[in-house]
Amino acid sequence: MILTTVFDTKPYDRDQLQRASAGLDIEWRFMDCRLSAETAAAAHGSNAVCTFVNDRPDRPCLEALAKLGVKHVALRCAGFNSIDLPAAKELGFSVTRVPAYSPYAVAEHAVALLLALNRKIPRANNRVHDLNFALNGLVGFDLHGKTAGILGTGKIGRIAAQILRGFGMRVLAFDPFPSPEWAQQYQVEYTDPRTIASESEVISLHTPLTPETHHIIRRETLELVKPGTILINVSRGALIDTKALIEALKSGRLGGVALDVYEEEEGVFFEDLSGQILHDDDLARLLTFPNVLITAHQAFLTQEALAEIARVTTANLTAYAKGQPFLPETVLS
Ligand code: NAD
Numbered sequence: 001m002i003l004t005t006v007f008d009t010k011p012y013d014r015d016q017l018q019r020a021s022a023g024l025d026i027e028w029r030f031m032d033c034r035l036s037a038e039t040a041a042a043a044h045g046s047n048a049v050c051t052f053v054n055d056r057p058d059r060p061c062l063e064a065l066a067k068l069g070v071k072h073v074a075l076r077c078a079g080f081n082s083i084d085l086p087a088a089k090e091l092g093f094s095v096t097r098v099p100a101y102s103p104y105a106v107a108e109h110a111v112a113l114l115l116a117l118n119r120k121i122p123r124a125n126n127r128v129h130d131l132n133f134a135l136n137g138l139v140g141f142d143l144h145g146k147t148a149g150i151l152g153t154g155k156i157g158r159i160a161a162q163i164l165r166g167f168g169m170r171v172l173a174f175d176p177f178p179s180p181e182w183a184q185q186y187q188v189e190y191t192d193p194r195t196i197a198s199e200s201e202v203i204s205l206h207t208p209l210t211p212e213t214h215h216i217i218r219r220e221t222l223e224l225v226k227p228g229t230i231l232i233n234v235s236r237g238a239l240i241d242t243k244a245l246i247e248a249l250k251s252g253r254l255g256g257v258a259l260d261v262y263e264e265e266e267g268v269f270f271e272d273l274s275g276q277i278l279h280d281d282d283l284a285r286l287l288t289f290p291n292v293l294i295t296a297h298q299a300f301l302t303q304e305a306l307a308e309i310a311r312v313t314t315a316n317l318t319a320y321a322k323g324q325p326f327l328p329e330t331v332l333s
Contacts, residue, residue, distance in 0.1 A: 001025045002321040004074070005043040006050040007035035010270065012306055013052075013076070020310035026317050034266070040064035048072035048317055053079060053297065054266040059087040066091045072320045076309050077300075079236060080332055081209040088333045095333040096316040096326050100155050102305035107159035109299035110204055110234045113258035117230060117293045118143070141201070141228075144168035149196030149203045151216065152235070153179055153188070157206030161188050164202070172196050175207075197224035201255075202232065209236035217241065222248040228255035234299040237263035242282045249289050256291035260299045269296040 009030045033039045035055035043049050049070055057073055075097040088095050119140040148164045150157045153175040161171045171188045178190045207213045218241040233240055242263045248254050264280055278284050286292050316326045
């Protein structure tokens with residue numbers, strides 16, 4: 001029996017992990033709190049911990065876990081910017097992640113945000129529920145014939161590009177590791193980030209967060225974009241310099257911004273803070289713009305994705321318990 005402490009859990013995580021582990025030798029200890037050096041003690045007696053995007057397995061936290069005898073960290077997400085991998089290696093942890101639970105879920109959410117923002121669906125819906133059937137201020141634009149720029153053509157970026165091609169958009173893309181055959185098949189044009197910034201009516205970010213991609217969208221980038229451009233980020237908040245974004249929104253240059261992730265989302269996204277004071281002034285400012293649409297990191301939230309996250313996580317924990325190899329492409333350390 002392997003005891004795994006699962007941090008930052010919600011009912012939908014618990015439900016899927018319990019289903020996926022039925023009949024297996026895994027015991028779960030579900031925690032509401034996020035993992036950090038301060039909360040690591042909650043993993044006492046565990047062989048493994050399971051973490052999500054806003055947990056903080058940094059060096060001090062990993063040192064605390066190592067002292068408790070924890071040996072494995074199972075990330076139940078694709079992005080691994082949260083964990084200090086060199087520290088994990090040094091301390092002898094094995095680390096796995098779920099590299100692709102449903103790229104469709106995330107790409108489809110990016111497109112859902114684009115359509116909702118461009119056609120002003122949330123505003124329109126609010127109006128009709130107030131018996132206001134006027135259309136003033138709800139004018140959008142046809143996506144057909146417009147140009148979309150995709151930064152990062154990995155699993156999610158490629159699907160987003162394909163969906164946008166289906167709308168009849170011209171799709172430009174940048175990736176340091178391009179996929180020329182895929183681009184030819186879907187008539188996607190690889191180009192440089194500057195051209196994407198200056199020629200696209202829609203820009204969608206699909207890169208991981210790394211030191212190279214941190215603030216990939218900043219003041220200089222935003223100065224290049226066409227007036228009225230829509231920016232979509234379903235990847236990681238810190239790809240965008242929030243202060244520069246707010247300045248660009250205030251200037252009226254951007255047509256709209258849709259975010260499923262936010263630079264300072266930790267401790268805010270995934271939580272019900274209704275009735276409380278919002279202490280983040282940048283987030284508060286973003287929420288005042290009529291052309292900003294925000295969801296709280298829910299792009300992954302489909303039944304298929306949750307089931308796949310639970311399947312891969314339990315398979316790797318079972319492999320760890322039996323000393324067997326982890327699933328291919330899930331191993332980080
Ligand atoms: P992936 O590894 O398949 O693709 C990432 C692509 O980005 C790769 O092709 C890589 O070469 C490219 N890239 C790296 N640096 C770049 C740069 N400087 N400019 C342009 N491209 C660059 O990853 P994926 O499965 O497509 O996921 C992408 C990201 O989406 C993840 O890293 C994660 O942060 C995010 N994500 C968000 C959610 C959510 O719920 N909002 C869910 C899953 C993943």
